[in-house]
Amino acid sequence: MDKFRIEVIKATPNPQQVMWLAMHQDYSEDLVWDKRDRAPDETKAGEKVIKHLLSGERGHYGPLEHPQITFNVGFFPHSMMQQIRTHRVGISFDVQCLAGDTEVTFVKASGSLKKAKISELYKSWLNKDKENKVQNNNKSQERDFVKNLPLRVLNEETGKFQISRIKDVLCSGVQPVYRLTLEDSKQLDCTTNHKLLTIQGWQRMGKAVGLVVNSDREVIKTENDCWVLCNGVPILEKTSAEQIQSQVKAHPVKVAKVEYLGLQTTYDLEVAEPWHNFVANGIVVHNSFRYTGKRLLDVAEGKRDAEDVFYLRPVGEYTNRQGKRYFYSEEQRQADLEWCIEATKRYQQRIGEGLAEEHARGIIPFDTRQHFVMSCNARSLMHLLDLRWKKDAQLEAQKFSELLFGHFQEWTPQLAEWYLENRAKKARLSP
Missing domain, CATH: 2.170.16.10 (Hedgehog/Intein (Hint) domain)
Known part of the structure; x- marks a missing residue:
């Protein structure tokens, strides 16, 4: 899991001020733009959003949806990416045509x-x-x-x-x-x-x-x-x-x-x-980026480390969803790694025989490492953390949530502190 990365591509500046302005407009007959020079600073704006919106349980959480943040997520297993894509609200992935x-x-x-x-x-x-x-x-x-x-x-x-x-x-x-x-x-x-x-x-x-x-x-x-x-x-x-x-x-x-x-x-x-x-x-x-098997061919030819392409859990003690404990040994892990390498060689053979990449990739182990771009707003970010930052979530999803929360703290410190104290790891859906 040490290879996992999440980087911020772009984020709305002063996001808590944006939330406050949006919230304030809902209860003001004046145009808040004309009074923006009197708006509270970022820290104070965050405190007011928490006091008058989140802690007050007002029920109108639209202001949280205005600030946007875009992440580049890298080196996570395909299975975790599928979870993130399946369980999302207000989160978009890169599709262009x-x-x-x-x-x-x-x-x-x-x-x-x-x-x-x-x-x-x-x-x-x-x-x-x-x-x-x-x-x-x-x-x-x-x-x-x-x-x-x-x-x-x-x-x-x-x-x-x-x-x-x-x-x-x-x-x-x-x-x-x-x-x-x-x-x-x-x-x-x-x-x-x-x-x-x-x-x-x-x-x-x-x-x-x-x-x-x-x-x-x-x-x-x-x-x-x-x-x-x-x-x-x-x-x-x-x-x-x-x-x-x-x-x-x-x-x-x-x-x-x-x-x-x-x-x-x-x-x-x-x-x-x-x-x-x-x-x-x-x-x-x-242009669009399609599936490419070059990194698989690099593994087959010994030009790239297999663990840069495939994800395998570290050796250690684990527990399944039913609470049963088991140990993943060094011998098991090495055998699984060799299986991945053999799969790339079979993939290389099929490509050489003229099969299309999307056909040949069907024999590749499921958990290849994935890179993707993810965009969300403050509200949907909390919703994603609610779903995936809990004790029974997939371990890799929990690690994803930890890294994501670090950026959440840097972007909206007061909002993130409120989330940590009131909602983190409690599996409550975001407001």
């Missing part, structure tokens, strides 16, 4: 741009034509064609465009889709969780309103030369397509509006390293 009509940008050998709808890329990836009559023996040929398309991506270090390749085309099912419109009239239809590149880094579309989004510039091909439009000024470029892309920089454009479109079938791409992004409707977006 684009509408089928979204146009993905590719680069021709001449340096000019070519675009293709992501839904059509998905059909080609699955080897399906309009009548679904394409034979299976053409499947690998058509998929290889999509893989070899020169995809336009942004080098996030230099801010310049370059060329990469597609690793996978995904269908994410039917999702609520919103339309993001920029001031330059570009539009992107996607889910609220899809990440866009802004001047403040990667932001989910649902939180990108009012921020500045990086949009790509076009490359115009004349008869003999390539012209790059930079701030509306054409610059002559007598270079290769790859070199042309490296000369083109992203530029900022403000968000004009966001509107709900309804439920649609959605898609996404997985892009080859190192830049996990691509250009969709002229906007730089993040």
